[in-house]
Amino acid sequence: MRAISGLWRWRGSPLRRPTDRAEAWVCLVALLLICVAAPAIGWLTGTAAQDSLRRSVAEQRHTRQRVPATVLRRMAYHPPETDPDAGAGAGAAHSVRSRVLAGWTAPDGAPRHGAVLTGLKSPHRGDRLLIWTDRQGHMTTRPLDSTTARAHAVLAGFGAALLAAALVETVRRVVVWRMVRRRYARWDQAWERAGPDWGKAGTGS
Structure with a gap:
């Protein structure tokens, strides 16, 4: 400028x-x-x-659904890389959660089970919760919402x-x-040419 x-x-x-x-x-x-x-x-x-x-939002909403799951037993809590049932807000990320082994039924009737993070403070065997699964019944994350x-x-x-x-x-x-570097180089060359005669009488005449 x-x-x-x-x-x-x-x-x-x-x-x-x-x-x-x-x-x-x-x-x-x-x-x-x-x-x-x-x-x-x-x-x-x-x-x-x-x-x-x-x-992606439309596809995830079409291919993912919430299904009921049953708590089989409580597990030791280790923060996972992804929370299958975590929300997009910061409040969901900092809420108190328990890790349980839960079982559910896939759309084809096959039994499934896996580790689930739940908001239940004191989960017991037989407690019910909802999880997100794909078309094959495998547990997945909740669909991406439009705002996010x-x-x-x-x-x-x-x-x-x-x-x-x-x-x-x-x-x-x-x-x-x-x-600028090229300009300085030209100045140096010009000075080298004029330097030996600088100050001599009759220089440039």
Whole structure:
């Protein structure tokens, strides 16, 4: 931005160098890309993510269902990597839960059993609870809700826009840095040529 404003202020100055104009154009192009291209990339990414997540929500709602399960016995609690019955909010993640061995019936009538986290404070054998299963009767996580899917899509779009803007700014800095290094190299070469004759009478005449 400083290069653009500086070039505009002294665009007619005889001291203006071609590299100053080039740096200003690089900054202008980068600014346009950040203001136009980055939001467009974010919008496209968010839209694509929302469409994909919307299909996932519909598929999960169609293929997953809650079925009744019976507590067989209580198990020692070890925090699992995924909570099959945990909600999306922070409250569900911090609620008191017990780990039990539960049994249920698959859609084809086959018996199933597995470790389940439940909100029952003192579960006993025979207690009833609801779990999420897939079409084969295997225990799974609850379907993704629309609000969470929308939030994920917004975050994906916002992240893509920031990443695109950061990439443009990085390229701009690298290009300007190379231009400045080249300018300094030219100055060094010019000084080496003029250095031996510097201060001598008649130099340049």
